[in-house]
Amino acid sequence: MLKHTLAAAQTEGHVPSGFATRTGISLKPRYYEDILAQRPEVGFFEIHAENYLSAGGPARYYLDLIRQYYDISVHGVGLSLGGDEPLDVAHLERVAALVERIEPAMFSEHLAWSRHQNSFLNDLLPVPYTPERLQVLCEHVDQVQTRLKRQILIENPSSYVEFHSSAMPETEFIHELAQRTGCGLLLDINNVEVSCFNHGHNPYQYLLDFPMRAVQQIHLAGYALDEHAALALKIDSHDAPVADEVWQLYQYALQRIGDCPTLIERDGQLPELSQLLKEAQQADQIRANAQELRHAN
Amino acid sequence: MQTEFHAALWQQDKHLLRDIKARGASEQDSRFSVYRNNVQHSLIEALSDIFPVCKQLVGEAFFHTMARQYSYQTLPKSPVLSDYGDTFADFIQTFVPAQSLPYLADLCRLEYRLLQLTHQAEAATLTLAQAQQRLSQVQQPDTLQLTLSANCELMQSPYAIGSLYLAHRQATPDLSQLNVYQPEALLLTKDGLYGCCYVISQAQHAFLNALIEGHRLGEALPEDVSGTAFDLGQTLAQLMKWQVFSDIKES
Structure with a gap:
């Protein structure tokens, strides 16, 4: 009854290994069939952990097939690591089971909170940069790394507010987090552009201050400009192509850190698969140029 | 801090807004509104995905009103959003503007069960x-x-x-x-x-x-x-x- 079978994929004996070398894209249900039919040349596919926890159905079925051919990275959006409450252990267990089953090339989560008592707010909410928050966040990252038995990456947030109560800049907070927990970092360059625009900071200075040595993955995405309210804000919407200024920041970041696994992240207004693949190729080209430049120097 | 933020997501909270850096109250509100809008929008989207036939039946505007009202009262219990909406049908039975469609609640119960079945092994x-x-x-x-x-x-x-x-x-x-x-x-x-x-x-x-x-x-x-x-x-x-x-x- 089902069109594809696991056995067919396994017999080809292909071992996925594209994460490090070629740019990946977000895995979305509308691409499942195209991916299996076309087997596009793309480095890896990234999934949101919370969309792939079910025991059956299309998500599990297609993920099991696609991971036969491609590296998978898992991006958690629901662990609420920046929360001031204990982690939801039942949810962590479900995420751990997913990680054990699909053996992703990378697991990443956010510097944000989303859970309050027994409610889940379904957004990545901001954390004030205080020593107390840092302590709790470090404990949560330790707990996840211990349970998953692997280093995880933490992503810099996109933000619309800064708090008077913050005692240190974001880059210092993230630096301390990586130092104390040994976690790696996911540098979301669209978030850098969005947050710096919203707070009147220079995104290039942000990248200079960012603890680049811990960066093990980069996210690129599109934003939306909201000019309706009292002030213009860039919104981290993931529903548009990567913007020119983000491509430029990406080039600059690669000059500083060398090559880095990269994802084109798209969650809304999904284009044809070929469109996302084009953006991935554009990233690959920038990576190749950056490599050449570094070798030439 | 987070309790205040949570409260402020659904209603203005002056104390929390004061901790937001801004050049005045209206800027504070604009900034904070992004989070409030994101949460509301994403929950309405989630309900749209879970109850597509219900949405088709009542139309986009009516569904949004209903979903916004529901999400005010009932937040998801889990980050797995396909679980959200288990009480949406009960809510619809008490939602006065939907009284002229007495079958809507049972239709939503059916849609919810079908989605759970899809996710079952x-x-x-x-x-x-x-x-x-x-x-x-x-x-x-x-x-x-x-x-x-x-x-x-x-x-x-x-x-x-x-x-x-x-x-x-x-x-x-x-x-x-x-x-x-x-x-x-x-x-x-x-x-x-x-x-x-x-x-x-x-x-x-x-x-x-x-x-x-x-x-x-x-x-x-x-x-x-x-x-x-x-x-x-x-x-x-x-x-x-x-x-x-x-x-x-x-x-």
Whole structure:
């Protein structure tokens, strides 16, 4: 009854290994069939952990097939690591089971909170940069790394507010987090552009201050400009192509850190698969140029 | 801090807003509103994905009003958003503007169950050929134990919600022949990877209910239910075609 079978994929004996070398894209249900039919040349596919926890159905079925051919990275959006409450252990267990089953090339989560008592707010909410928050966040990252038995990456947030109560800049907070927990970092360059625009900071200075040595993955995405309210804000919407200024920041970041696994992240207004693949190729080209430049120097 | 933020997501909280750096109250509000809007928008989107036929029936604007109101009262309990909305149907029953559509709540119950079935593990079932072969070897039909797969569940409604749902699955729904104000019984199961539903008679509902309770064929045959004839041969043929049996054996 089902069109594809696991056995067919396994017999080809292909071992996925594209994460490090070629740019990946977000895995979305509308691409499942195209991916299996076309087997596009793309480095890896990234999934949101919370969309792939079910025991059956299309998500599990297609993920099991696609991971036969491609590296998978898992991006958690629901662990609420920046929360001031204990982690939801039942949810962590479900995420751990997913990680054990699909053996992703990378697991990443956010510097944000989303859970309050027994409610889940379904957004990545901001954390004030205080020593107390840092302590709790470090404990949560330790707990996840211990349970998953692997280093995880933490992503810099996109933000619309800064708090008077913050005692240190974001880059210092993230630096301390990586130092104390040994976690790696996911540098979301669209978030850098969005947050710096919203707070009147220079995104290039942000990248200079960012603890680049811990960066093990980069996210690129599109934003939306909201000019309706009292002030213009860039919104981290993931529903548009990567913007020119983000491509430029990406080039600059690669000059500083060398090559880095990269994802084109798209969650809304999904284009044809070929469109996302084009953006991935554009990233690959920038990576190749950056490599050449570094070798030439 | 987070308690305040949480409260402020649904209503203005002056204390929290004061901690936001800004050149005035209206800027603070603009900044904070992004989070409030993100949360609201994402929850309405989630409900739209879970209840697509309900949304199609009532229209985008009405659905948004209903979903916004619900999400104010009931946040998700889990980061797995496909679980969200388990009480949406109960909410709709109390939502005054929806009173003119009394079947809407049951339709939402059906959509919610179908999505849960989609996410359930696919139970192993007998193919049509396997089931036919088992039946052909039967010596004593009365002692037959027909086991429905773990994906099977039954529903009943005073409204024709199954027909309404199935009509909306068509590219151009034709509701001209449909009288939604009549009771309907449904068998919910999986077709491949996805939850699906079949409209069945009240007698078939009674029969399947008896099978689920573990009765053997002889004990499961329904008595004359509300005058509708029960055709065992036809019912079994239908069920085998839908591939809902996990086992057929004599006991």
